Amino acid sequence: MKQKLLNGLTGLVILGLLQGCASGEFAEHNTQSQMASGRVFSQPEVYRLGPSDKLRVMVFGEPDLSGEFVVDDQGKLDLPLIGDIPAGNSSVKELETRIITALKDGYLKEPRVSLEVISSRPFFIQGEVARPGEYSYKNGLTLQDAIAVAGGYSYRANTSNIFIRPVGSNYEVPVNLTGARLYLRPGDSIRIPERYF
Structure with a gap:
């Protein structure tokens, strides 16, 4: 009986540790995403020089x-x-x-x-556009302009769920194209996903 109780407690401790690690990883991911989305997309920034400029x-x-x-x-x-x-x-x-x-x-x-x-350093666009790839950045470039440079959406594009991975971040930020113009920085990576219907 004591052994069963001990095994049960050990299992709960391990489960708690695993959940803590997972929630810590989720919290870190969430924090990184918040930091990335905290970058202002709605107004152009002063251009900052970097390698290859x-x-x-x-x-x-x-x-x-x-x-x-x-x-x-x-x-x-x-x-x-x-x-x-x-x-x-x-x-x-x-x-x-x-x-x-x-x-x-x-x-x-x-x-x-x-x-x-x-x-300037390039920006990157992948997924459901006519010509995915690497393109030269121009100061004041918007997300809408970047999609146009890449030939526009493919017929499979999901235009309501676009993602940007800001330069220097490991995480993508979901963005909505309705409303204000969204400005990019050199090194940003855009992903246009496929719609499922």
Whole structure:
């Protein structure tokens, strides 16, 4: 009798631990989803530079210091004379200021610098569109525009349940296309599921 009671208690403890682990995993997933959905889709964000972004750097009056450069995997821009400049997660204006400061440090008296993003990291779209794949991101890109770029919906598309996995997140966020325009960031991944009827 004692052995049966002990076995029963052990089973309850193990079951409780398993449920706790599962609920912890669910809670973590839920938290991650909330964090991802907390990202504002309804308004454009300031563009933040990242690896593979290609920039045109113009230092006025200094053609040898000007040119086209790519942000490397470490988020740095390797420029003539001043070397590696941190660029990852910076706005264009922030990077301009950083380059000006570096050039003033013993190189040029009053440098004037202009930056332009020539090509950005891509966004991704998969599922029920005419041409799923990887596409160049343009600043201010909306979800609706991204679907159009991919050739529009296929006839099997479920347009009421679209999912976005924001860049840097492991979880998809369900979105609804009715209402406000939804803005994307480079690196975002869109999935258009299939309808079942």
